[in-house]
Amino acid sequence: MSTQTFHFELGELPPAAEALRAEVREFLRRELGDTSPVLRAHSWGGFDRAFSKKMGARGWIAMTWPKRYGGHERSALERYVVLEEMLAAGAPVSAHWIADRQSGPLLLRFGTETQRQKFLPAIARGELSFAIGMSEPDSGSDLASLRTRAERVPGGYRVNGTKVWTSNAHLADYMIATFRTHHDPAKKHEGLTQFLVDTKLPGITMSPIIDLAGSHHFNMVVFEDVFVPEDMRVGDESAGWKQVTTELAFERSGPERYLSSFALVLELIRAVSKDPGERAAATVGRLVAHLTTLRQMSLSVALMLEAGENPNLEAAVVKDVGTTFEQEVPEVVHALLGVEPTIDSGTDLQQVLGFLMQRAPSFSLRGGTREILRGIIARGLGLR
């Protein structure tokens, strides 16, 4: 329909991408072996530098980047296949995920030649791990209100302020952080600037923020008179907002936005056996109907990206529909089976259920809350 504001075209993965799939599966079979279902349920939360280096050696990080920066100049669709295979298997990809998905592409697009030469090849080898310094105590969804200051001093900037919810900052080597270099209360989207910050710089103090399940992946990162050299600024001063929104588009478009609960779907299928009753069959069938559809929607966004289109609206739709599905999986498993969710006792099903039930609230918070995404969709519908 000509008046439609978004479109999802079905696409086929090219033969080269499909050929790669078998290779990736074989690698994962060998590497993951008998990794427990609950560990696989961590999805892209598992942090394992050794695994990331193996991925780098295989050429499965930085797949689409130019070869002169350590990339492999493969298609975005081949990259998509690697990503979805990693997620479906529950591989511990966290040590390179952020750098591969957004920090690297950001540097490719806005970084200096020196920055690209220095960081991109190391990211491609799986040796450099990145975190994202965006949110602050008073700046969550209202990202433009952030206050951490970077003041010009000779040779660079002096940074003061606090970042929160910084996932894996305690493990990462670098952080792409967005700071305020100019302050004009009337124009809060202006005056934001992005920096490459070495997490070991003097003046940075990290403290864990323990999540509701008792795990440590979030951090509070306090900057006290931290000196960041001029050559670590990414892009121009005050170009931060435009760069951040570009970065968020990378962050929102991938298959990680519908596969977070895939491990539980698998345990559910095991639990209902090969000859399920009607109610169990209906539950499984409905989840698979959603999965089938979401994969095609997600793939459609990947194909649009490959074609050089700008599917920001479609990516927001996939993330909203995808995270709604991810959150629903523990609910329907509970409704059907009624088994008690556990932490480290009981069956695999119980543990995966326990893990994902506690993880699920974050699905529609990370990478832009559901409300923010729906606002983006509403704008696409012409409502704002």
Added chain:
Amino acid sequence: MNELRTILGDVVTRLFTDLVTKDLLESAERGEWPAALWQAVEENGLTLPLVAESKGGAGGTWADAFVVIRAAGRHAVPLPLAESIVGSWLLSGAGLDVPSAPLTIAPARRDDTLRLVRAGSGWRLHGSSARVPWGAAAQHVVVVAEAEGRPMVALAAPGAATTRDQNLAREPRDTLVFEGSPVVAAAPAAHGVPANAVWLYGALARSAQMAGGLDYLLRQASQYATERRQFGKPIGSFQVIQQNLAVLAGHTAAAGTAAANAFRAADRGDAACEIAAAKVRVGEAAGVGASIAHQTHGAIGFTYEHALQFVTRRLWSWRAEFGGEGDWAVELGRAVAERGADALWPYLTAR
């Protein structure tokens, strides 16, 4: 989307926009056959997208048919168009001539069985079939039934005894009784067409119609929200309305994708799982979508005067026709469970 399909999309949109007016929909609900509309649809070759060009069809694919059927749903076209497309495909696949007339398909319910029995050089049809779309208005019924151990396609007259009924949108849904009536023609179904093909491809057709209906709801509700003012501003400027319409957009996008995926699978053959997935996903979207569209429209959308109801009443019926979400979820769930958990991901990525 290829160019041909884009042109086809433009043709059907223009045709339906011009001809499927509110007056026409109302008269169809009163039981009048929209003869001029049918003639226009037929003249534009929209009933035969899947019939070979040598037999007067368009020689197209299910993906082409999807464009037509989805548009028919978007415009609430009060004709057995989807049924004629499926029926003509079944007939031509079996090597039978396709009559130039509205067709319907039977049996429309899973538990209704029609029996084809050989009689001399021909075949006779036994049994009854309820809720047949346009059963009385269609000049021919295309039946698929198992006979002598294989799926057969038969072309029959609607039969002597017909009991009229209708769905929520007052589309005819009639009971046809065949008491050994001779069929016009019969032949073994094309390779790969199962004995439950009417049930299966009926569900496929409804999924496309519903996807089209949701397209309409999203466009209509978004437009209404920008026009209708309360508290001094368009209601669409309120976040709560924006959030609701974003949910409708998500379901609409999912419905269009699920249905398109099933039609693509139909072009490959063995589409049972994709059709099941589509009927489940689109049916779910239809329920949520109708609810949000009505909520957005307030009281005016609840009137017969407003056109919204032409689509929402169809969605409420279509999601139950040729199997509801529950039926198809059980079917799909059994197939998935049978293959086991480790086969799920390879299955999802093989398609």
